[in-house]
Structure formats: C-alpha cells, structure tokens
Amino acid sequence: MTAYLLKRLTIAIATLVLASMVVFAVLEILPGDPARLMLGMNASADQVDLLRNQMGLNAPLPWRYLHWAGGLLSLDFGRSYTYSVPVIDLVRERLAVSLPLALIALALSTIIAIPVGLFSASRRGRAGDTVAMGAAQLGVAVPNFWFALMLIYVFAVWLRLVPAGGFPGWGAGPWPALKSLLLPAVALALPQAAILARVTRSALIEVLNEDYIRTARAKGLPYRAVLWRHALRNAMIPVLTILGLQFAFLLAGTIIIENVFYLPGLGRLVFQAITQRDLIVVESVVMLLVAAVIAVNLLVDLSYAVVDPRLRSRQ
Amino acid sequence: MRLWKTILAAAVLSLATGTSAFAARTDLVIGIPLEPPHLDPTAGAAAAIDEVLYANVFEGLTRIGPKGEVLPDLAESWTISDDGKVYTFKLHSGVKFHDGTDFDASDVKFSLDRARADNSVNAQKGLFAAIDKVDVVDPATVKVTLKNPQGSFLYNMGWGDAVIVAPESADTNKEKPIGTGPFKFQSWAKGSSITLVKSDNYWGTPAFLDKAEFRIVPDAAAYVPALLSGDIQAFPFFDADSVAQVKDDPRFKVVIGATEGETLLSINNKKPPFDKLQVRQAISYALDRKAIIDGASAGLGQPIGSHMSPANKDYVDLTGRYPHDVAKAKELLKEAGLENGFKATLKLPPPSYARLGGEIIASELRDVGIDLEIVPVEWAQWLDQVFTKKDYDLTIVSHTEPNDIDIYSRKDYYFNYDNPAFDKVIADLNLTSDEAKRKELLGQAQKILADDAVVGFLFELPKVGVWDAKLQGLWENAPIQANDLTKVKWSE
Numbered sequence: 001m002t003a004y005l006l007k008r009l010t011i012a013i014a015t016l017v018l019a020s021m022v023v024f025a026v027l028e029i030l031p032g033d034p035a036r037l038m039l040g041m042n043a044s045a046d047q048v049d050l051l052r053n054q055m056g057l058n059a060p061l062p063w064r065y066l067h068w069a070g071g072l073l074s075l076d077f078g079r080s081y082t083y084s085v086p087v088i089d090l091v092r093e094r095l096a097v098s099l100p101l102a103l104i105a106l107a108l109s110t111i112i113a114i115p116v117g118l119f120s121a122s123r124r125g126r127a128g129d130t131v132a133m134g135a136a137q138l139g140v141a142v143p144n145f146w147f148a149l150m151l152i153y154v155f156a157v158w159l160r161l162v163p164a165g166g167f168p169g170w171g172a173g174p175w176p177a178l179k180s181l182l183l184p185a186v187a188l189a190l191p192q193a194a195i196l197a198r199v200t201r202s203a204l205i206e207v208l209n210e211d212y213i214r215t216a217r218a219k220g221l222p223y224r225a226v227l228w229r230h231a232l233r234n235a236m237i238p239v240l241t242i243l244g245l246q247f248a249f250l251l252a253g254t255i256i257i258e259n260v261f262y263l264p265g266l267g268r269l270v271f272q273a274i275t276q277r278d279l280i281v282v283e284s285v286v287m288l289l290v291a292a293v294i295a296v297n298l299l300v301d302l303s304y305a306v307v308d309p310r311l312r313s314r315q
Numbered sequence: 316m317r318l319w320k321t322i323l324a325a326a327v328l329s330l331a332t333g334t335s336a337f338a339a340r341t342d343l344v345i346g347i348p349l350e351p352p353h354l355d356p357t358a359g360a361a362a363a364i365d366e367v368l369y370a371n372v373f374e375g376l377t378r379i380g381p382k383g384e385v386l387p388d389l390a391e392s393w394t395i396s397d398d399g400k401v402y403t404f405k406l407h408s409g410v411k412f413h414d415g416t417d418f419d420a421s422d423v424k425f426s427l428d429r430a431r432a433d434n435s436v437n438a439q440k441g442l443f444a445a446i447d448k449v450d451v452v453d454p455a456t457v458k459v460t461l462k463n464p465q466g467s468f469l470y471n472m473g474w475g476d477a478v479i480v481a482p483e484s485a486d487t488n489k490e491k492p493i494g495t496g497p498f499k500f501q502s503w504a505k506g507s508s509i510t511l512v513k514s515d516n517y518w519g520t521p522a523f524l525d526k527a528e529f530r531i532v533p534d535a536a537a538y539v540p541a542l543l544s545g546d547i548q549a550f551p552f553f554d555a556d557s558v559a560q561v562k563d564d565p566r567f568k569v570v571i572g573a574t575e576g577e578t579l580l581s582i583n584n585k586k587p588p589f590d591k592l593q594v595r596q597a598i599s600y601a602l603d604r605k606a607i608i609d610g611a612s613a614g615l616g617q618p619i620g621s622h623m624s625p626a627n628k629d630y631v632d633l634t635g636r637y638p639h640d641v642a643k644a645k646e647l648l649k650e651a652g653l654e655n656g657f658k659a660t661l662k663l664p665p666p667s668y669a670r671l672g673g674e675i676i677a678s679e680l681r682d683v684g685i686d687l688e689i690v691p692v693e694w695a696q697w698l699d700q701v702f703t704k705k706d707y708d709l710t711i712v713s714h715t716e717p718n719d720i721d722i723y724s725r726k727d728y729y730f731n732y733d734n735p736a737f738d739k740v741i742a743d744l745n746l747t748s749d750e751a752k753r754k755e756l757l758g759q760a761q762k763i764l765a766d767d768a769v770v771g772f773l774f775e776l777p778k779v780g781v782w783d784a785k786l787q788g789l790w791e792n793a794p795i796q797a798n799d800l801t802k803v804k805w806s807e
Contacts, residue, residue, distance in 0.1 A: 032695025033703070038352065039438045040360020041702060042716060045727075051436045082352035083505070084489060093505050149536060157543040164544035165537050166530055169504050259534035262541075264506025268533065272506075276352065277695045 004311070008301055012294045019290045020072065024065050027279050033057075034081045034277040055081050068283065077284035082276050087284045090269060097167055098266040101181050101188070102250035108189035109196055109246065114239075116193075117200025122227055124205055133201065139194025148187035148260045155183060165261040184261045188254055192246050199242050203235035210234075236307045244300035248293040252285075340805045341525040343786070345798060346532040346547040350506060353489035356475040357430060360438035362715065362796040365475035366551075367509055367529050369797040372413075373478035373494035376404055376423065377469050383575075383627065383717065383794030385469045389418070389479055389495065399464030399748050400447075406455045410518040412481045413499040419454040426479045427459070439476040445745075466748040470718065475796065497522040497801050507531060511800075523788075523804035542567060542781065549782035551789060551798050555613040556667070561781055570780040571615055572792035573626040576713035578616065578668055580676060580771030583707055585731035589659075593651040595768035599637035600644035601683040602676065608774045611672030616774030621761035622720045624775050626792055629757040633765040633772075644683040656684025659708040663689060664697040668776065669711040676711070676771075702729045713776045717795050720760050721745075723769060730769060737763045 035051040036043075052058050059067075071078055077087035116136070120129045156164035162183055168176045207213065208231055216226045255267035266285065273281035305311040351363040356373055370378060378388040387393075390404035410418040429435060431443035445465040450458045461468065471477060484493035492500045497519065498511040508530040513522050530547055532538060535554035539561060541547040553569075561567045580602070588594045604618045617625045620633030648654060663673040670691065677687040687709065692700065701707040707729075714722065723732050724741040737760065744756045765772070778793045788802035 030695070031699045032693070033699055034695075036698045036703060037695055038359050038361070039436065041698075041714075042360065042441060042719075043438050044440070045703075047436060047440060050434065054436070084353060090505065145536070149540065152537075152540045152544075156546075157540050160544060164540040164546045165532070166541075166546060167504075167507050169507065260537055262507075262530070262532045262534065262537055264504065264531075268506060272350070275693060275695065 004305070005302075008298055012298060015294055016287075016291060020069055020287055021065075023283055023286050023290075024068065027283055028061060028064075030277070030279075032277040034279065037276055038082060068280070072284070072287060077288075078280040080273075080278055080281045082273075082278045083281075087281050090281065091266070091285060091288060094264060094266040094269045096170060097181075097263055098251055098254070100178075101185055101254070101263070101265065102247060104181060104185040105188040105192065105250050106243070106247055108185055109193040110243070112189065112193040113196035114200055116197040117204060117239075118227065118232065120197070120201040121204035121208065121231075122223070129201075133198065136194040136197045139190050140198075142191070144187055144191055145256050145260050147190060148184070148257055151183045151187055152260070165263070167263050180261075180263075184254075184257050184263060187257055187260075188250060192250070196239065196242055196246070200235065200239050203238045204231055207231045207234045233307060237304055240300050240303055240307070244296045247296055248289070251292060252289050341523065342527070343524050343549065343800070343803065343805075344528045344530055344547045345800075346538065346541060346550040347529050347798075348531075348533060348535075348552060350531045350533075351509075354492040354500065354503065354509070355480075355488040356478050357426070357437055357480060357485075358489065365796040366798050367511075368492055368494070368496075368500075369475040369478070369795070370496065370799040370801055371498040371511055371527070372492050372496045372500055373475070373480070374496050375472055375474070375478045377473040379470070379473040379717070379795040379797075381790045381792065381794065381799070383792070385473055388473070389423075393469070395748070399746075400461045402459045402461070402468065403452070404457050404459070406457065407518055408455050410495050411516050412484065412493050412495055413514055414481075414484060414493045416481055416483055418479070418481070418495050420451040420457040421454075422479055422481050423457045424449045424451050425482045425485070427477075429480075429485065430477065437476055439474060442471040442474055442477055464746050464748060466744060466746070466753055467718065468748075473795070498524075498527065501526075520801075522801055524800060527800050527803075529798075538781075542783075549780070549786055549789060551778075551780045551782070551793075553779040553781040555615055555777065555779050558613065558615075558779055558781070566784055567781055568784045568786070570782075570789075570791050572778040572780065572790070573617060573624055574713075574715060574776045574778045574793040575624050575717040575719075575795070576715040576776030577619055577622050577624065578611075578672070578713040578773045578776050579622075579711070580773060581701075581707075581710045581712060581730060582770050583705060583709070583729075583731055584733075584769060585705075586708060588651060588653060588657060589708065591651045592767065593647040594653065596637065597644040597647040597651070597683060598680065598685070598771055599768045600640045600647065601679050601685070602637070602771050602773070603639040603679055604634070604773060605639075606679070607672050607675050610675045611668045612774060612777055615777035615779060616668075617777070618774050619772045621765045621772055622714070622723065623757070623761050624717075624794075626775075626794070627718075629754050631758045631761045633761060636765045637768070641682055648684060653684075656686060658686045658688065661687045661689050662697065662701055662707050662710045663691050664694055664710070664712060665691075666713070668713060672711050672773065705729050705731060711773075715776070715796065720757065720764075723760075723764060732767070732769045734763065734767060737767075 035048045039048055068078060079086055080090060116132050120132045123129045152164050155161050162179050167180050170177045213226060213231060216230055252266045255271050258265040258268045270282055270285050347366060349363040351367055352359060352361055354368060356364050356368055374388045376390040377385050380386045389406055391407050393402055393404045395402055406420060412418055427449045430437045431446055445461045447460045447462045452458050480488060497514055497517045499514040501510040501512045503509045508528050510528045513525050532541060535557060538550055538554055539557055558569055562569045582589050582595055608614055608616045618634045620636050623630045661673055661677060663669045673689055677689055680687055701710050721741045722728055724738045740756055740760045747753050782789055785806050787804055787806055790799055
C-alpha cells in the first residue's frame, strides 16, 4: 500500500513540473501583447513599452518562468495583469461559484445515473432498458446550451421560479445563491448523468455475466442482494473513473453554461484571461487545475483500493 | 401525503416571491457585455470602464452630452484668451469627492499633470499633448496654458480619460473609484456585477435612481431571457441579431441610434498592389454597402462614405462617391495591370460585424477578380499582427473613438497612409477653434480620404438599445463611450 502510494505521488509531482513548463511555454508563444490590449489603439508604442516594463513583461523568458514557478512553490500565484489583484483572490472568488456548482451537478448526475444504470442492467434487453438507454442517448446528444436555454425559458421566463442568470454572491444569503445555481447545475448534470448511466449499465452487465454472480444466485441469494452487494460494488471502478473525470471537467470546462447563465465561474475567468492575454492568470489557473485533476485522480486511485481489497494487499 | 403537499406549496411560494416587480422603482439593473478590467477611466482604453463610470461616478472639467456636444461639468464656465492658448476655468464650489475630501483647483492640476506625465499610462495621452502648464489661480479657478491653440481642447477635456481624480484616491481608483459624480461606487463582484448607489452630497442635480447595478452578460443568447424574466431591465448595447425577438413586445422599447464607430474595410496602403490608387478605388466600387449592412448589422447601420459619423454636425455625405459598380471596378483593375485579378488575405477580428461582413465582402471582391483568403483572428492577435506589426492586406474593424479623423495623419498608423495634403488639413484643424472654419477643414479632410479611397468606408456601427418601456432617460446615441444614468428614471 505504501509503495503504491509513493509511486502515485512521484508520478503526480513529475506531472506537475512538466505541466508547468508546457503551460508556460505554450502561452508565452501566443501572439498578442497584454499592454497593447489594455491601452488600446490610441496609445503610442513608447507608452505600451512603459506599461510592459511596469508589468514586468520585458524581462527575459527563462527568468520569468523561474520567477513564476518559484512563486507557485510558495503558493504565490502572481498578480493579474488586467485586474492588478493577486490571482489567488480571483480564483477564490470564482471557486465560490464553480465548486458548489460542480458538486451539485455531480451529485445530481450520480443520483440520476446510478439507479438508471441499475434499472437498465437488471432489465437488459427489455422495454424498460430500451427506454432508459434511449433517453440517455438523447441526454448525450442534446447540446447543453440549448437545453440550458429551454430550462431558462420554462423556469425563469415562464414560471419565474428562479432567475434567468447571474449570481448574487453568497453574501446575499445561501438560498438566493443556491437558487441561481439550480438551473445551471441541472443543465450540466443531464449529459453527465446520461454518460454515467451508460457506463454503469455496461459495467454492471459485464459483472452480472461473471461466474460468481451465478454462484451467488445459485446459493439462493435474492436478486436484489446480488445486484447491490456483489455486482454494483465490482462495477464501481469504471464508474469512479468517469466520476473523477467529470468532476475535473465540471470545475473548469463549463464555460458555455457559465456564459449562458452569466455566472462568474472559473471557466469564464480563464476564457476572459486568454482573450485579454492576462497570461499570468491563465498559467496559474491552468496549473491549479492540473493539480486538482492530479489530486482527483489520486483520490480515485485510492478509492479503487477501498472498493477492491485486492489492490490494497498487492505489494 | 398532505404534509408533502404543504411542503411543496411552501417551496413553490418561496421560489416565486422575490422575483416580482412593482411600480415606482428607483433601482435599475443594466446588462453590459464586457467586464471592465478595472474601474479607473484614466488608466485604460477598455470602453467598458467608461460605460460604467463616465458621468455617473467621475466628472471632468467639461463633459460630452447625448448629442456629442460639449457641456460644462465641474467647470461652470471658462474664458479663452484671444490667442486661443490660455483657458481659464471657473470651477463649481462646494464639490466633494465621494470619500468626503474637497474638490478644488489643485485636484484639476493634479489630474491633468498626472495624465500627461512622462510615466503616465493614460490610454489617450494625446488628448493632453497640447498642454504646456496648469496653474492654480485660486481654489475655484484654474488656468491651462497650451503650447499652441487647439480647436478641440474643450472637447478633449470631456473624455473619460480626462476626468478629475483626487490625489488621495488616484492610486486606488482601479479597485475603489472615488469621483465627484451623482453616483458613488458601492461594490464589484468580479465577473458578475458592479453596483453604484446615489451619492448623498452631490453638488448638482441629484440622480433619480437610488441604485444601479451593471450586470455582466457575455453571451448574446442570454439577453432576451434576461429581459423577459425581468432580471435585467436595460441593455444599452443589445445584440442586433436578437432585436427581432423583442421588437414587437410592448413591454420593451427598441432604440436604434448611432455610435462613433466608423466600420471600415481597412487597407494596407503601402503593400502592393494596394499602393495603387486604382486598386483601392476598384475595391470601393466593388463594395455593395447595402448588402454588407444587411448582413453585418441586421440592416441597422448607416452607410458612410468617409471617416465621420452621419450624426456629427460636420458630416459630409460622400456615400455616392463610389456607387456599387462591378464593371467600373474591373476596368480600374485593368488600368492597374491586374485584369486577371489577384489574391490577398482578409483578417477578421471577433466581433460579428467583422466576421459576418467579411464573408460578404470576400464574395463581392471575388466578383471583380480579387480572391480573398479569410483569416479569423482574436483581438490580441489582431492588435499584435495587424495594428502593431502591420502584417496584413485587408481587415475589418470599427474605429469607435469619437472625432478621430486625425488617425489618418498619424505617422506609422496601421493604414500606412501618407498624404502631406491631408496632414496639412489636420495640422490646420488642430490650430483652428472657429466653428465655421473647422467645419470647412473637416469637410476637406473627409473628401481627401474618400478621393484617395484610403480604406473601404462601410457603415456607422449602430447602437441598438433595448430597455423596459417604462424606463426614461437612457441615451439613444453613443457619441462617446458611456451609459449616462444621471437623468434615468422610471415612469409611473
């Protein structure tokens, strides 16, 4: 177990270092000058150069990389060029939206997907399965911005139950804040649930074909008990993998939904920072996301060990 | 079962309250597409900064009114010396900044000196270039001496980049703007909204609204639902393509006005074959403005024939200079020795007027034998490659600064246009303050640009405003980048 953990940790750290180099190099070769973007078309070249100096952009590239990477080590993520506030403050504000949103969406998607997957797998080939999987197919196929707009028209414009978009902030109280995250969470959860339901179903079906399931049934265990206690637990590994991937995606890959609901989330911060060439923000946020993905993967790896005792005892 | 019903009913009720609206409001939520990078109008070119703060939070010596006219603001009056070089401004007294400090002549001196200092990063530093010195005569009088007479000086002082700030707060205005206006800054939830509230000790006519929130809505698809649900009551810059969805709805007003955005097919005048006058004129003849306006601005833009807004008092109509004439265009290309046509690139920045207009222009130029390769670019790339490095053949962009015909006389500007006769007109214009003479010179300047077919003049970018029908006082036109809320109120 310790060796397993150590190996995972080493890989994680190496990935982080490599990622920091790639992220920095790729972004620095992008054409575009943040100083010119801030000063616009009426400013002279001298003035742009002056601002570049003030922003520390005229220093040599390797020096800037070391300065940035060194800062990351001490958890200093630098200052945004455009907002001129510490990047970490921006990220913290955005995470207050993105993290709850991702968690709600993930919870919704799990609550919908696992029962549907169970239902379909236990009724494989019958009408119920066909309907459920047909619906899942639809869920994967429907573009989420369209689904989001439909949700807005029904629940915000027509029924006026929730706001059409925006985020009042947690300072406005937990209920108004949650209310504004409901529709986006549903819009995000639907396609994820559809994917997860399909994965759950196929993993279960595979497990249900195993000999030990037949043995369990043969020794007289009720079908329900076999399904929940033996089959589901063994089918969890692919499901957990997908869940891990989905969480990483939901954290920052939700730019379209954030735009439709004009939520100040992490995805929009990154998108805006790219268009404004606020490179330090992009670099630092991407690194944070890399770290988050690695951490989630590490967690998923560890949870394999929890659901599968064989991984625990292996040297 | 009964319990469940009660809980459900309670939940629905609590959801439904809080979204309904009542008459006699004094609050307003305005949708804006772009978030300002910071809140200091004297330290950035982003239009979004002025669109939140100009006239609302910050004021200048003068200000620009809804028709583009110069109005007194913090200066209640002024006198100009006979040689046109000395401006003496009489300031309002009893004016306070929002942090309680007093406003007086020293703040004016501070602001102007700061903007024109060597280390200033004011995005419109050129506005202050003519200033020689600023003297405080007494707390209510300030004297500005120019190096040479400048006809547009009072107008220049009305820009958002020339607003008056206090030495105590100048360095923190980016995060916490402190001005003298009828609204003071309350809060900024980054990525989400900026809230202003009425200032209690405003020196002039107080605002009608108690609270105004600018909410950032980046996606045009969200505009209509936001209006319909009542979450947002005004979009001063609406999406032209979505107008059809609300224009017949009596709850909303659709107001089409003009901006100062001359939308151009910019041409690299030094790059062959565009250095030939016939080639540029051929392009002008090949353009069908009507089709371009229909496709790129939902038919709402006004055609232009030179670099001036049709709403401007000095506008000369030159749209007939190059009527759409394919045969004439081909003939001119033949004269230029290009009867077999040629290939070129057309770089398109992200706005829809450019991306949509580009497709149409490419097909129109193909009809006369010019084969365009369309290259979509981001803003950052555009500024870098096209604007700074001048690595382009053709591009489409809207020049949104007001009264900016002088850009064609700037050395090293990305048009690569160089005409001493035009430069002379602009130099004369800068030294002229007589209105009639200025009008004549501006007319000449417009004509030279049209004759030289420096660029393809397409249309004036429309300002499409959509807001609640009960809302009054929002600007119809955008003579300057602003959302002036000082006169905005709800009717009963």
